[in-house]
Structures are given as structure tokens and as C-alpha cells.
Amino acid sequence: xxxxxxxxxxxxxxxxxxxxxxxxxxxxxxxxxxxxxxxxxxxxxxxxxxxxxxxxxxxxxxxxxxxxxxxxxxxxxxxxxxxxxxxxxxxxxxxxxxxxxxxxxxxxxxxxxxxxxxxxxxxxxxxxxxxxxxxxxxxxxxxxxxxxxxxxxxxxxxxxxxxxxxxxxxxxxxxxxxxxxxxxxxxxxxxxxxxxxxxxxxxxxxxxxxxxxxxxxxxxxxxxxxxxxxxxxxxxxxxxxxxxxxxxxxxxxxxxxxxxxxxxxxxxxxxxxxxxxxxxxxxxxxxxxxxxxxxxxxxxxxxxxxxxxxxxxxxxxxxxxxxxxxxxxxxxxxxxxxxxxxxxxxxxxxxxxxxxxxxxxxxxxxxxxxxxxxxxxxxxxxxxxxxxxxxxxxxxxxxxxxxxxxxxxxxxxxxxxxxxxxxxxxxxxxxxxxxxxxxxxxxxxxxxxxxxxxxxxxxxxxxxxxxxxxxxxxxxxxxxxxxxxxxxxxxxxxxx
Amino acid sequence: xxxxxxxxxxxxxxxxxxxxxxxxxxxxxxxxxxxxxxxxxxxxxxxxxxxxxxxxxxxxxxxxxxxxxxxxxxxxxxxxxxxxxxxxxxxxxxxxxxxxx
Amino acid sequence: xxxxxxxxxxxxxxxxxxxxxxxxxxxxxxxxxxxxxxxxxxxxxxxxxxxxxxxxxxxxxxxxxxxxxxxxxxxxxxxxxxxxxxxxxxxxxxxxxxxxxxxxxxxxxxxxxxxxxxxxxxxxxxxxxxxxxxxxxxxxxxxxxxxxxxxxxxxxxxxxxxxxxxxxxxxxxxxxxxxxxxx
Numbered sequence: 001x002x003x004x005x006x007x008x009x010x011x012x013x014x015x016x017x018x019x020x021x022x023x024x025x026x027x028x029x030x031x032x033x034x035x036x037x038x039x040x041x042x043x044x045x046x047x048x049x050x051x052x053x054x055x056x057x058x059x060x061x062x063x064x065x066x067x068x069x070x071x072x073x074x075x076x077x078x079x080x081x082x083x084x085x086x087x088x089x090x091x092x093x094x095x096x097x098x099x100x101x102x103x104x105x106x107x108x109x110x111x112x113x114x115x116x117x118x119x120x121x122x123x124x125x126x127x128x129x130x131x132x133x134x135x136x137x138x139x140x141x142x143x144x145x146x147x148x149x150x151x152x153x154x155x156x157x158x159x160x161x162x163x164x165x166x167x168x169x170x171x172x173x174x175x176x177x178x179x180x181x182x183x184x185x186x187x188x189x190x191x192x193x194x195x196x197x198x199x200x201x202x203x204x205x206x207x208x209x210x211x212x213x214x215x216x217x218x219x220x221x222x223x224x225x226x227x228x229x230x231x232x233x234x235x236x237x238x239x240x241x242x243x244x245x246x247x248x249x250x251x252x253x254x255x256x257x258x259x260x261x262x263x264x265x266x267x268x269x270x271x272x273x274x275x276x277x278x279x280x281x282x283x284x285x286x287x288x289x290x291x292x293x294x295x296x297x298x299x300x301x302x303x304x305x306x307x308x309x310x311x312x313x314x315x316x317x318x319x320x321x322x323x324x325x326x327x328x329x330x331x332x333x334x335x336x337x338x339x340x341x342x343x344x345x346x347x348x349x350x351x352x353x354x355x356x357x358x359x360x361x362x363x364x365x366x367x368x369x370x371x372x373x374x375x376x377x378x379x380x381x382x383x384x385x386x387x388x389x390x391x392x393x394x395x396x397x398x399x400x401x402x403x404x405x406x407x408x409x410x411x412x413x414x415x416x417x418x419x420x421x422x423x424x425x426x427x428x429x430x431x432x433x434x435x436x437x438x439x440x441x442x443x444x445x446x447x448x449x450x451x452x453x454x455x456x457x458x459x460x461x462x463x464x465x466x467x468x469x470x471x472x473x474x475x476x477x478x479x480x481x482x483x484x485x486x487x488x489x490x491x492x493x494x495x496x
Numbered sequence: 497x498x499x500x501x502x503x504x505x506x507x508x509x510x511x512x513x514x515x516x517x518x519x520x521x522x523x524x525x526x527x528x529x530x531x532x533x534x535x536x537x538x539x540x541x542x543x544x545x546x547x548x549x550x551x552x553x554x555x556x557x558x559x560x561x562x563x564x565x566x567x568x569x570x571x572x573x574x575x576x577x578x579x580x581x582x583x584x585x586x587x588x589x590x591x592x593x594x595x596x597x
Numbered sequence: 598x599x600x601x602x603x604x605x606x607x608x609x610x611x612x613x614x615x616x617x618x619x620x621x622x623x624x625x626x627x628x629x630x631x632x633x634x635x636x637x638x639x640x641x642x643x644x645x646x647x648x649x650x651x652x653x654x655x656x657x658x659x660x661x662x663x664x665x666x667x668x669x670x671x672x673x674x675x676x677x678x679x680x681x682x683x684x685x686x687x688x689x690x691x692x693x694x695x696x697x698x699x700x701x702x703x704x705x706x707x708x709x710x711x712x713x714x715x716x717x718x719x720x721x722x723x724x725x726x727x728x729x730x731x732x733x734x735x736x737x738x739x740x741x742x743x744x745x746x747x748x749x750x751x752x753x754x755x756x757x758x759x760x761x762x763x764x765x766x767x768x769x770x771x772x773x774x775x776x777x778x779x780x
Contacts, residue, residue, distance in 0.1 A: 570663045
């Protein structure tokens, strides 16, 4: 009982969010006229409170709730990132500026956002196989519902169907792998698994290790949308309402990478055999390099031919997952730091791009790039903002996107000549990506067309939102040592 | 004497059959049935390892959570399938083809 | 053969046989009812493994909840004018090959060592050759009390988190299916 109370003290962010969730559900049930405004306020307030409480979690490392969760500086970093992602999506994408959400119930959306934030936080800090699987499925099921939000829309429905069937199949396979892992080690606790595997894996167990590693990676790969588990990504991103897509592209992905890092580094590697050495059985670095390269390439090449903005950003998202994996592959302190910084900057870049796409859709009712010509004249502010976001995604200094790429590239190159070719391939991929990002800008600025359409009428609130994101993409350079210091401080992983 | 291998064989068969169902079936409800077979096979694994292994109940508890998750998943999946049917009058996956590529 | 072994083989046959019908049957209704038998077989296997609470949970939730829901799904989505609840199977051969390969990897029973072109090759399967965690095992005994204690003790957090999951599933499923009155 004492242990539970101790853990509760360190679990306050999630508890506040749960309280907020219950309140939102209750307020929504009253069917009063003011419930939407109140719900929005409640959600934002809970997320803000959770953010502040997360900040206060620094300085303590250990296990919570009898080893179900783990708390260490890296966990706190990811909690802050995940809560911030939800808060930004709630605040920036309103039911007014997202045409797709017009007329749909608001209360459920806020409740789902709170629930998915709680689930993401549980996933990023899971320390036990049962908790891991439960949190993963919580994130997934909540996402399935959010993708199906536009229930009258065929595309949304089809997207959510593909998402749920593909997702349930992947996590089902992952569960089989987890059961084999439990069978081999006799325990579901990740630290205990690591200790067991550290003593070495017999020759005849190799095949089992390959099998469950593959199956478990299938589950993680599905969540982070790396090849070959990315097939759901373009359809789901296109069919879901854009705020949901924006959220899916940053938050569950970050939580997925966090748990991947924690699982493979914290439980399947030991310092004796070196990180990523899975007790000498699997040559992880090379496999992950291969996956990362294929992911980047597939994402970038497929994005070249897309005309639907949401699909294009989906493939771009897949490509960025490949870049993030560079940090995972490098696994060193610098690699982990690179991955964390990349995820942080990716949040602001990607949300910016999606916000602009949403605002354009709000005015013009189109997601098609072929309808974008002439936006430079009609919405100069928006075009300029989009330029900032796209340059950031390309990785052009001095925007934060460049910093993200810089750190992962540095971490990889630092690992030695073995990985030089990998860095070169990644650089080539960045160049290919620049091509289609630039094509968007070219269409908006230089292409002729749509002269007859009126200029944009952008509400003040949306202008402020876009300005804020632009600032987030540009200003951090001024305080970069603070940002980097924060990431460095968050690097400690708790290993009992 | 019935040992762990017997149960593992049963669960392997269920897993493969479920996977076959997921890969080959056109009807969404059928794919869902395949997924349930996969989940059940993993559950049998967990309970069998719990019984023949170190003797803790962790496997069984994990299995209880899997059952709960499966229930939630099926509820949401069927809600989506019903909406698909309502919009397009068919639960067949092949005809869900607006999203291409 | 002891009685225990006979009962095991019986339940195993029910489970695997019904699962085959689920996957291969033409008619959707046959699949659904075969799934019922599969779940029953699995519950029987749980009892044989000494997991009494789990067997009861399996029957209550899987058969009583999930299967009923699946039957609703089947019944509510058939063509109204054509009671032919057929479900077709596509691309059977490639899928069967992949799955067959997977099954062989899992269930290859014999440990073969042989010489192939001068290199020593070893052929073995996952399930039978791997050394699974050994231990005193858990002879069948009542588990409910201890599971309850674990839910309130070590597994408290997943227990509570699962309630959030169920709340979300409830809200979500209801929201997706509900027809909004034209406001």
C-alpha cells in the first residue's frame, strides 16, 4: 500500500489527465449548450496542469507501481513531449478552423485526446510486458476511434477499417512474440528479462530469439510506421480528419520510439555484450540500418508523386521515421539525444505544415496540390509560414529541422567509418525530400492559376496560431544551449 | 504425459490458422475472427508457460488483460464495420478501394 | 493413455479443428459457430492447465461477449435480399505457403544435423528445441484468490488502466455507430 501511495505521488500528471477525462465525459453528458466551450477549457487546463506536473518529476529515478512503470529523466522528457503534443493539437486545431470536423460532436474528441495522451505516457514508460501490451493497445484503440471520427465519410471509414485490421494483426503477432519471450525467460518484467538474457542464450534458442524479435519489432514498427509495416500510413493519414492526422504523425510515433529504445536497450542489451547485441544472437545495428534506409527511401520516393497533401505528408512522415531511426541505430548517448531532439523539433515542423494544410482546406475545400497555385497572392502570410515549415522539414539552417538532422547525422558519423555510407544515403534522401517540399512551395508561389479566387480571410486566432508555430521553428536557435542542455539532462535511463 | 510441447503445438496451429485467415479472407468480420484466433493462441502460450514454467501467475494475468483488450478491440472494429456496411452496403474489403496506393 | 491425456487430445482436436473451419469455411455463419467451438476448446485447455479463473473469464467474455458481438456483426451486415452469407477466399496459395512455412519453423519436431556442401547445417524448430524456462511449475490449484490479490497488489496499475481502455472503447464505439439526429 505504501508503495502504491509513493507511486501515486509520482504519477500525478496522468492522474490529472484521468480526472480531466472523467470531467469531460460528465460535462458532455449534460447536453447543455455551453458544454463544448467548457470541455475545451477543461481539456486544455488538464493538459497544462499535467505539463507543469511533469516538469516537477525531474530528479528521481525508479520503478513505479511494483515495476509496472519506470521513471527516469528520459521518461520525463517523453512525458513532456507527449503532453505538449496533445496540448498544441487541442489549442491550434479548433473545430472552427478544421472543416472536416464541422458539425461533429466535440466532447468525445476532447475525451479521446485526453485518453490517448494518458495511453501514450503509459506506453513511453512501460516496464513490464503486460503493461507494454496494454498501453500499446490503448494507444491503438483510441487512435482507431479518432480516425473513424468523421463517421459519415467513406474515406474516413475505410481508413479506420484498414487501420484497425492491420493494427490488430500486427499487435496480435507482437503478442505471440511477447508470449514466447515470457516462455523463454519466465518473467514479464523487463529488467528481469534483461538480466536473464544477459547470461547468454543457448545455441538452440537462436531461432526462437529471431522469431520473437521479429514479431515484437512488427508491433513497434507498426506504431512508428517504418517499412515494412507502414502500409496503413498513407490511407489512414488521408482518411482521418487533419487534426487527428497531425496528432498521429507526432505523438504515437514519439511514444513508439521511446518504448522501442527502452525495450531494445533496456531489456535486450547489456553492457557486457554491448548495446544492441541481443546476447550475441542478432546483429541489430545492421538490420536496423537496413530498415532505416529502406524506410527513408520508400517514404521519399513515394512522396515524389503524390498530389494529395495529406498523403504527401504521410509519406514524408514515414521518411522522417527513417531519419529518427538513425538515432536509434547509433545507439550511443549522442544517438539517443539525437533521436529525442529530432522528435522534439519534428513536433513543431509537422504540426505547422498540417495546420497550414488545414487552414487552406478550410477556405478552399481542397487538399490537392494542384489547387494550390496562386496562394502566394491570396494568402501571403500563410505561404510564408508554410515556407518556414517546409524549409524546417528539409533541414535547412537555421531552422530547428536542421538541428534535428544535425544531431542524428553527427551521432551516426561518430560511430565510425562503418556507417559512413549510411550517412551518405541519408543525406541523399534528405536531398530527394527537399525536392518535393520545394515543389509545394513552387506550386504555391510561382505557378499561375486560381486568379479568380478571393483572398484568404484568416481569423486572428488562426494567424496567432501560425505565428506561434513559426516562432517555434525559428526562435529556439537563440536558446539552443538550453534546449540541448535539457536533452542532455534527460539522457539517463534507469537500469536497476 | 502431456507436457508443454503439446500445448505449444496447439497454439502454433491456432496462430498459423489465424494468420492464414487474416491474409486470405475478404470479409472484414472474417479477418476479425482470424485476429481472435491469433490472440487466443498467444493466450494459450502464456497460460501454458505459466503452468509449466517457474510457477508464477504472471502469464495468467497477462492473459486476462489480453482478453479485456480483445473485447474492446472487437467492439470498436465492429462499430467501424457496421458503419462501412451502412455507407456502402458491403462488408467486403476488396470493395473498400477509394483510398488507393 | 491416461484419462488426462485423452481429455487433452479431445479438447485440442476441437480447438484446432474448429479453427480450421473458421478459416476455411465458405459460409460466414459456419465460421462464426466454429469460432464458438474454438473458444470452448480453449477454455477446456485452460482448465486442463489449472487456470480456472481464466477459463471462466474466457467463457464469459469471449463466448458471451465477443462472439455474440461478432454474430451481430455477421447478421447485421449480410445482404437483405440475398441470404447467401458467403465469404470468398482470395490468393489462397501464396498465403498458405507463407503460413505453412511459418508453421514448419514453429513446429519442426526433429533436431536434424547434417552436412550440406561441406557445411554443417542444423535444422530445428522453435517450439520443440528451445529451452523454455524451467521451474517447479504450478500444479492445478484454485487461482482466483491469488489473481484477485495480484490485481489489487502488483497489477493495480494495468487493472485501472484497463478501465480507461474500456471507457474509451465504449465512448468510441457508441460514437461511431450512433446516427446523429439531423440537427
